[in-house]
Amino acid sequence: MSKPKILILGGGYGGIMSAVRLQKELGSDEAEITLVNKHNYHYQTTWLHENAAGTLHHDKTRIMIDNIIDMNKVNFVQDTVKEIKKDEKLVILDNQELTYDYLIIALGSDPETFGIQGLKENAFSIRSINSVRKIREHIDYSFARYNNEGQPDELITIVVGGAGFTGIEFVGELADRVPELCREYDIPREKVRIVNIEAAPTVLPGFDEELVEYAINNLERRGVEFLVSTPIKECNEDGVILANGEEIKAATIVWTGGVRGNHLVEEAGFETMRGRVKVDKDLRMPGFDYIFVAGDCALIIDEEANRPYPPTAQIAIQQAYTIGRNIKALMNGGKLEEFKPDIKGTVASLGKGEAIGKVGNKKLFGATASAMKKVIDNRYLFLLGGVPMVIKKGKLKLF
């Protein structure tokens, strides 16, 4: 009469929130819940670009897992997933193997480099606490070298590949950070270049045109250069080579051009599209009644628009609620519910006090949009750990 084992892989938005929901939905005598994560902390992926730019410390972005989950109800295993053996109901970690009755795959994303040569080797990506503090320190170090090494332009040129959500939010933070770096290292601001390169004909493809125009004007005014309709052909140690043959020398290249599902999912033999599983309506893996998928690894179709929803934090969090209830239903022989995303709105930050966004049909600009962004961020912290978590990690302006 052993309790059913629920195994959650990954402590990002989908995974940690699944753990939080399951510990709430189920009594500790009903199931044995295990969460596996590489680090002993969860982090807010949507804040990482601020840590990378150096405008927010990474300790604000991460939350110790034992501050979120009840360690009496959930086993936490700090380890790295190496392989999912779907037919053996087994997961291989670096240091042990785990079996399960129910599995939640929430392993997040890998960067999608679209086969651009040298990108993987020479560009940074905004994907973890480790990666973003490295970006921050790389930029600092490059600026510190500038006056020691004959002031070569490339040391203070930052190329950001991709003008999607992360790319735009990152250059917005850089526009705030660069003047501080210039003061710190005695460099004239006008010498520094922040170049945002996008293959599509516009920044923030698919976003409202008026909002996009606001964003471009705002960022250009603050010293960001945009190159749209400009695919990157190659990335090397010195910089990037564009499809038109032009070379931009840059010590710092950050790729934000896209993500795909974690490679472990396709390596396990599941059917994926760019690493994402087109899950059933109840968020289960097709053909596997006891495996759920959340977050970046799950592909959900927006039937009205007939295209996939972008994999956002918002959707991952909502999926965790559905998964929590559906596992409970499975265990108790109840009926599983369908997942329906409830898109409350989308806000892109452009830096301190500046943002653009849409909530319902309402467009938001500047300070209003920025305030809304903070509301969204704080709401997540509230779902995660109630008011104490908002106080501890929230972006609050108390005075």
Add this chain to the structure above:
Amino acid sequence: MSKPKILILGGGYGGIMSAVRLQKELGSDEAEITLVNKHNYHYQTTWLHENAAGTLHHDKTRIMIDNIIDMNKVNFVQDTVKEIKKDEKLVILDNQELTYDYLIIALGSDPETFGIQGLKENAFSIRSINSVRKIREHIDYSFARYNNEGQPDELITIVVGGAGFTGIEFVGELADRVPELCREYDIPREKVRIVNIEAAPTVLPGFDEELVEYAINNLERRGVEFLVSTPIKECNEDGVILANGEEIKAATIVWTGGVRGNHLVEEAGFETMRGRVKVDKDLRMPGFDYIFVAGDCALIIDEEANRPYPPTAQIAIQQAYTIGRNIKALMNGGKLEEFKPDIKGTVASLGKGEAIGKVGNKKLFGATASAMKKVIDNRYLFLLGGVPMVIKKGKLKLF
């Protein structure tokens, strides 16, 4: 009836203090005083190791020149000296040429690498604001890379070449800084190595034995490793190779093994010993009645000990007083005075609240020595700019 031109080369201890003294000794109708310096700021060379370690911000160490000298009495030229043409009474700067009637050479030092292969190319040195903020950021960046790049030991190994004054003070600061870096980048402290390598059979050669023992015990307890009687044979991109053939891999190598006088002095055709001019007793250049030398470029013999005084800030400052009075005497046909260093004491800091030193025959340890060090530092600021300067830049503990 034009006023005599006094030209000061260099804004370090000797140069800036000469300017301060001359503007006090002479009326503005008596001479035209010009100070040439590469930067628009003076800095305290004796604090640079703290900036390099990251325990003190470099803005605390530097002082804007227009905050020190009276711009109505002294012309300040921000430029780099390229050549001293001694026979034409001419100095060539990057952007202009200057003539003089009286010249003060206070151009500071160059690192002395004793012919160790690869040292110049691969080791950092603690010599300017630019160089120390680069060291600080290089260490930060190396620590930030550690968890991204498979945790190779060399990224968190810091080799300090030379256990003289600067070397010992620097490893003392590193011992304070490393635990902070470990917290910042999630690295266990015991993985980090701080290795101080010295060719001589002891650290702080020539210093009191009891004090040296105190220093070694203190620093070893705080995680510094010492290798004495260990010459470095070679320095390369990966680390250092010792004379005994052993290799120590290290991402950061800082050379503090010695300094020599500025290369421009010997290039001008003056007779030097390791770049230093054995000046006359009144601090003039032998054979040149109108040229004075101060600081690292001047060699002063301690006749009792029959060896040169180490070129310290203390001596450079005292020389500026003598030079100020002697130039006044020369202009007025008075008698020039002899320079006699008044060595008040020597204190080496070992980090926060820890130091060793000797004042007269009294040995100082720990907190007492550390307090004395601050007194010395604040006294210099007082000489430079009175009480306001001490308040602005001093190391004060007001509460």
